[in-house]
Amino acid sequence: MTSPDYDHFCRLIRQKSGLVLTPEKAYLVSSRLAPLARAEGLGTVENLLALLRAGASDALVQQAVDVMATHESYFFRDTAPFEQLANAVLPPLIAARQTQRSLRIWCAACSSGQEPYSVAMILKEMGPKLAGWKLDILATDMSEPILRKASTGLYNDFEVNRGLSPERQTRWFKRETDGWRVSPALQQMVRFRPHNLLQGSAGLGVFDVVFCRNVLIYFDIETKRQILDHVRRAMAPDGSLLLGSAETVLGVSSAVEPVPGLRGLYRPTDGAASRSA
Ligand SMILES: C[S@@+](CC[C@H](N)C(=O)[O-])C[C@H]1O[C@@H](n2cnc3c(N)ncnc32)[C@H](O)[C@@H]1O
The missing domain is CATH 3.40.50.150 (Vaccinia Virus protein VP39)
Incomplete structure (x- = not known):
């Protein structure tokens, strides 16, 4: 997935969180955004990316940042x-x-x-x-x-x-x-x-x-x-x-x-x- 909407999304995520997304991460982006796109009634990831570029609410931007972050953790990680x-x-x-x-x-x-x-x-x-x-x-x-x-x-x-x-x-x-x-x-x-x-x-x-x-x-x-x-x-x-x-x-x-x-x-x-x- 490379498009002006995807490039804008990568810049947005970097600006809000520091997280670096590259074209190779397109599959990850797509799989993590799909549930959010459905929950927002937007149908597809492409529609969500277009809305985020056109100007979405702060709450939706924050949700998109959250789903892109990896939250994996466990007790006494690495001992x-x-x-x-x-x-x-x-x-x-x-x-x-x-x-x-x-x-x-x-x-x-x-x-x-x-x-x-x-x-x-x-x-x-x-x-x-x-x-x-x-x-x-x-x-x-x-x-x-x-x-x-x-x-x-x-x-x-x-x-x-x-x-x-x-x-x-x-x-x-x-x-x-x-x-x-x-x-x-x-x-x-x-x-x-x-x-x-x-x-x-x-x-x-x-x-x-x-x-x-x-x-x-x-x-x-x-x-x-x-x-x-x-x-x-x-x-x-x-x-x-x-x-x-x-x-x-x-x-x-x-x-x-x-x-x-x-x-x-x-x-x-x-x-x-x-x-x-
Ligand atoms: C992989 S978890 C690490 C959790 C824990 N430190 C550990 O080692 O198990 C990464 C966490 O960093 C948070 N994170 C990512 N970017 C951040 C930022 N710019 N400021 C604060 N937290 C951030 C994510 O929300 C996520 O919960």
């Missing part, structure tokens, strides 16, 4: 980042924050919530080391429908069987008629809020740890660089950034640098942790 959080990131932070006794963690592009709830489980499982601390997990995504799902804390059998050990499922979830509900103890640690990574990080505050995983892969290099700069500005000097296993800053940004031996873990290039390393 290693969560082990690094527990074993390499939190111990020095706990030592450094003994006076404030507070930690802030940002899950940027959190999708349906499995990532921030996994982080909450790790924090809870630190036991007495974090007892009485103020723990704030901010979980953001550009998609409001996926945030609504995340904030219910309700997952089906398939979702709880992806990445969760039976022990964690028993400890942190309760069976309900519609699925498995995250315990209130974890839910109250996580705040969900809409946020588009293209809009920078002003107003979000400063974070000790940032998870920005499996989202940079969808952007072009300049967008990745801008987002990494924004993320760096939102990090404490001794903070940590965790990226996805297919993501790297090499050749993209010098705002953060890899922590040797810990794949996917980054520290601010000019940060306190880097200076003392």
